[in-house]
Amino acid sequence: MRELKILAVVVFFALLTYYGVEPYAHSVMHKDVEGYNFTYDGTADIQEATEALEEAQASGRNVAKAQARLEVKKAFWSEVDKIAKIPGNVANGQAVFGTCLACHNGAGVNMGGVIPPNLDHAGALYDKRYLIAVIKDPAMASNVDHKYENTMMHPMGSVTAMVSDPQQIADVVAYMLAKKAGDVTPKAAYEEACARCHAMRYSKITQLGETPSFTDEKDELAYKIKVLQEQELVEAYMGKLPPDLSMIIRARSTHFLETFVENPQSQLEGTSMPRVGLSQAGYDKVHEYLTEIGDPSKKHREALGPWVIGFFVIFSILAYLWKKHHWRDLH
Amino acid sequence: MAHFDENAKPFSNRWLDDRLAINTVKKVLSTEYWIPKNINFLWAMGMVLAATFGLLVVSGIFLLMYYKPDINMAFDSVNYTIMTEVGYGWLWRHIHGVAASLVFLIIYIHMLTGIYYSSYKRGREMIWLSGMLLFIAFSAEAFSGYMLPWGQMSYWAGMVITNLFEAGSLELTGLVEWIRGDYVPGDAFLLRFFTLHVLLIPLVIMGLIVFHFATLRIPHVNNQDGEDIDFDEAARLYKEGNKKESKVIPFNPVFLSKDVFVLGIYFILFFYLVFYHFDFAMDPVNFDPADGLKTPPHIYPEWYFLWSYEILRPFPKDPGLIAFGIAQIAFFLLPWIDRSPNVAPAHKRGLFFWWFWILVLDMIALTVLGKLPPEGIYNTLGTISAIIFLLLGPALILITKLEKKL
Known part of the structure; x- marks a missing residue:
C-alpha cells in the first residue's frame, strides 16, 4: 500500500506540472476567440467595428471614422440578409454565371494580384450568405475592406458594377448552390479554396496548382520560373508571401485554424488574408486534406497503438508473476 | 602464471572463466551485488532511465539514417522524409521525442527521491555528483537535439540560449559568435550542434552512466529508512538461506525482477504517450520552419x-x-x-x-x-x-x- 501511496504522490505532482505547462499556460498565451460555426451574417464584423468604435471613443481619435465604418458594416450585412431571403432562379442564375466565367475560368492567369479561384465546387465549399456578400462587395465580405480604403481597388471590385441587382445575385448564388455543388475531394477543396495563395510543397502544390513532372530539366526550370513570377505577384499584392501549409495542421491548434479560417482578423488583426467563406462542410474537406498531408501517420498510429500497449500489458503481468516468484520467500 | 585448464572446451564457461574471470565478474556485478530489501518502486528509476536512454539511442540511430543537417533540408527531412516516406519513421520520431521529454521527468523523480531519502551524503557524495554530471550532459543533449528539426523554436531558442554566453554586461559577443560560427544561428551552428548531439555528448553520457554505476558499487544504494546496513553480514545470511532475516537481496534476479515489472508499467504509459499524446513533447511552434525575420510571440x-x-x-x-x-x-x-x-x-x-x-x-x-x-x-x-x-x-x-x- 505504501508503494501505491508514493505512486499517487508522484502522479499528482507530475499531472500538476503537466496541467500548468500545457493546458493552463496555453490558455493564457492564446486569446480565446469565439467561433460562429462557419456561418456569415456579419455578427463578428459588427462586433469588431463596435469594439473599434469604443477604442476610438476612449482615445478620442478617429471617432467619426469608426462610427461611419460601423454603420457601413451594419448596412452591408442587413442588405446581405435581405438578398438571402429572395428566392433565386437557377436558370437565370446560369446566365449571370457567364459573367463570372470571364475571370473564374481556370486559365490560371493572375488578375490584380491573385489567380481568380476556380468555382467548380463553389456551391459545396462556400456558405450561401458569404457568396451573396462576396458578389455584393468582395472587400467587405472578406473582411479586408481596411486594405482598400483609398489605395487600391479589390481585384474583384468590378463585379459590383456587373452584378448589382439583388435578384441577379440571388439567382447566381442559387445556381452555384444547385449546379456547382458536386462531390468535392479534399484535395480539390484545398486547391480551390487555399492554393492560389498558399503553396503546399509536401504535395507538390504551388500557386499554379499541382506541379507536373518533367523529363527535361529545362522545362522544369522554366516552370519553376513561372511559379516564382506568380509568387512575386501574390507577394506584391498580399504584402508577404502567404506561408506554405504543409505542416500547418501541427503548427496550429484545431481551434485556431477553425476560427482563423472563418475570420482571419479575429486571430491576426490587420492581416491581409481575406476571409474565404468556407462552410462547415467545405472547411471539413480542407481540414481533411491538411491532415492527410501534414499528419499522414494518423491512421497507422491508431492501428498499431493498441497492439504495442497490449504487448506491454501482457509483459507487465508476466513480469509481476516473475517478481512474485522471487520475492515470495523474502518476507 | 595462472592455471589454465587444458581440457576446457573453447568458449565454455570454464574456458572463459580462466581467461576473463566471468564468474567473479558475474558475482560482483550481478548475483552478489547486494541491494537493500527495504526499498520501493522509486529505486527502479535508475533502470527506467537506462531503458529510456537505450530507446533514445536506438530511435536516434534510425532517425540519423534520414536526417539532413543542413538549414535548407533539415526541416523537410524531419517533417516530410521521416514522417511520410520512411516506413515507421513517424514511430521512431515520436519515440525519440516522447523519450526525450520523459527522460527528464524520470531524472527529476530520481533526483528528488535521492533528496527525500538523504541518499547524497555520508559516503554517497560521488553517486550524487556523477548523477548531477549526467543531468548536465542530458541537458546539453536535449538542447542540441532541439536545434535539429530547425523549426521556429529551434532557431529562436538557439538564439536566446547562445546569447546567454554574452555574460550580460561583459558583452562577450565574440564568444557568442564563436559558439555559433556565425552572427546568427545558421548552417555552421546547426552542423556543430548536430555533431555534439549525435556523437560527442552521447559518448560523454555513456561514460558517465558507467561511472554512475561504479559509484554505487562500494557505498551501495540507500534504503527507505536510511539504515546503515552491514552488507557483509546481511549477504552471509542471505547466502546461508536465511532470506527472511537478511536485509539484502541480490541485484540479479531478485532486484531485477521488480525493476522489470516497473519497466513494464512505465512502458504502458510511455507508448500510450507515443501513440496518443505525443504532442505534449512536440511544441506546435516548432512545426513552423525557422525564420530569422519573424520572432515568435512567445519563446x-x-x-x-x-x-x-x-x-x-x-x-x-x-x-x-x-x-x-x-x-x-x-x-x-x-x-x-x-x-x-x-x-x-x-x-x-x-x-x-x-x-x-x-x-x-x-x-x-x-x-x-x-x-x-x-x-x-x-x-x-x-x-x-x-x-x-x-x-x-x-x-x-x-x-x-x-x-x-x-
Whole structure:
C-alpha cells in the first residue's frame, strides 16, 4: 500500500506540472476567440467595428471614422440578409454565371494580384450568405475592406458594377448552390479554396496548382520560373508571401485554424488574408486534406497503438508473476 | 602464471572463466551485488532511465539514417522524409521525442527521491555528483537535439540560449559568435550542434552512466529508512538461506525482477504517450520552419528547463545571470550544504521535510511561470518563486545545522 501511496504522490505532482505547462499556460498565451460555426451574417464584423468604435471613443481619435465604418458594416450585412431571403432562379442564375466565367475560368492567369479561384465546387465549399456578400462587395465580405480604403481597388471590385441587382445575385448564388455543388475531394477543396495563395510543397502544390513532372530539366526550370513570377505577384499584392501549409495542421491548434479560417482578423488583426467563406462542410474537406498531408501517420498510429500497449500489458503481468516468484520467500 | 585448464572446451564457461574471470565478474556485478530489501518502486528509476536512454539511442540511430543537417533540408527531412516516406519513421520520431521529454521527468523523480531519502551524503557524495554530471550532459543533449528539426523554436531558442554566453554586461559577443560560427544561428551552428548531439555528448553520457554505476558499487544504494546496513553480514545470511532475516537481496534476479515489472508499467504509459499524446513533447511552434525575420510571440524552452529559465527571467540582466548560474550549480553542492548528520527519509528529519516539499512546489511554480508570459501577476509570482529558490540554499544550511542526531 505504501508503494501505491508514493505512486499517487508522484502522479499528482507530475499531472500538476503537466496541467500548468500545457493546458493552463496555453490558455493564457492564446486569446480565446469565439467561433460562429462557419456561418456569415456579419455578427463578428459588427462586433469588431463596435469594439473599434469604443477604442476610438476612449482615445478620442478617429471617432467619426469608426462610427461611419460601423454603420457601413451594419448596412452591408442587413442588405446581405435581405438578398438571402429572395428566392433565386437557377436558370437565370446560369446566365449571370457567364459573367463570372470571364475571370473564374481556370486559365490560371493572375488578375490584380491573385489567380481568380476556380468555382467548380463553389456551391459545396462556400456558405450561401458569404457568396451573396462576396458578389455584393468582395472587400467587405472578406473582411479586408481596411486594405482598400483609398489605395487600391479589390481585384474583384468590378463585379459590383456587373452584378448589382439583388435578384441577379440571388439567382447566381442559387445556381452555384444547385449546379456547382458536386462531390468535392479534399484535395480539390484545398486547391480551390487555399492554393492560389498558399503553396503546399509536401504535395507538390504551388500557386499554379499541382506541379507536373518533367523529363527535361529545362522545362522544369522554366516552370519553376513561372511559379516564382506568380509568387512575386501574390507577394506584391498580399504584402508577404502567404506561408506554405504543409505542416500547418501541427503548427496550429484545431481551434485556431477553425476560427482563423472563418475570420482571419479575429486571430491576426490587420492581416491581409481575406476571409474565404468556407462552410462547415467545405472547411471539413480542407481540414481533411491538411491532415492527410501534414499528419499522414494518423491512421497507422491508431492501428498499431493498441497492439504495442497490449504487448506491454501482457509483459507487465508476466513480469509481476516473475517478481512474485522471487520475492515470495523474502518476507 | 595462472592455471589454465587444458581440457576446457573453447568458449565454455570454464574456458572463459580462466581467461576473463566471468564468474567473479558475474558475482560482483550481478548475483552478489547486494541491494537493500527495504526499498520501493522509486529505486527502479535508475533502470527506467537506462531503458529510456537505450530507446533514445536506438530511435536516434534510425532517425540519423534520414536526417539532413543542413538549414535548407533539415526541416523537410524531419517533417516530410521521416514522417511520410520512411516506413515507421513517424514511430521512431515520436519515440525519440516522447523519450526525450520523459527522460527528464524520470531524472527529476530520481533526483528528488535521492533528496527525500538523504541518499547524497555520508559516503554517497560521488553517486550524487556523477548523477548531477549526467543531468548536465542530458541537458546539453536535449538542447542540441532541439536545434535539429530547425523549426521556429529551434532557431529562436538557439538564439536566446547562445546569447546567454554574452555574460550580460561583459558583452562577450565574440564568444557568442564563436559558439555559433556565425552572427546568427545558421548552417555552421546547426552542423556543430548536430555533431555534439549525435556523437560527442552521447559518448560523454555513456561514460558517465558507467561511472554512475561504479559509484554505487562500494557505498551501495540507500534504503527507505536510511539504515546503515552491514552488507557483509546481511549477504552471509542471505547466502546461508536465511532470506527472511537478511536485509539484502541480490541485484540479479531478485532486484531485477521488480525493476522489470516497473519497466513494464512505465512502458504502458510511455507508448500510450507515443501513440496518443505525443504532442505534449512536440511544441506546435516548432512545426513552423525557422525564420530569422519573424520572432515568435512567445519563446520558451521545453518544460524541463523552465524552472531555471524562470530564475533567469524576472531579474535585471546581470543579477539574473548570476541567479541562473547559482541555480545550475546549487544541486551539486547539496551534500555539503546539508549539515545534518542524519541519513534518513525526510519525514523523520523535522524541518527538512518541509524544506523538501517547499522545494518541490517552488520548482513546479517556477516551471509553470517559466512558460507563462512575464506580465502582471505572473511576473510578480515569478520573482517571488525565484527568490524563494535562492533562499532555499541558506535555509537548508540553517535547518540542517539545527537538526538533532536521530
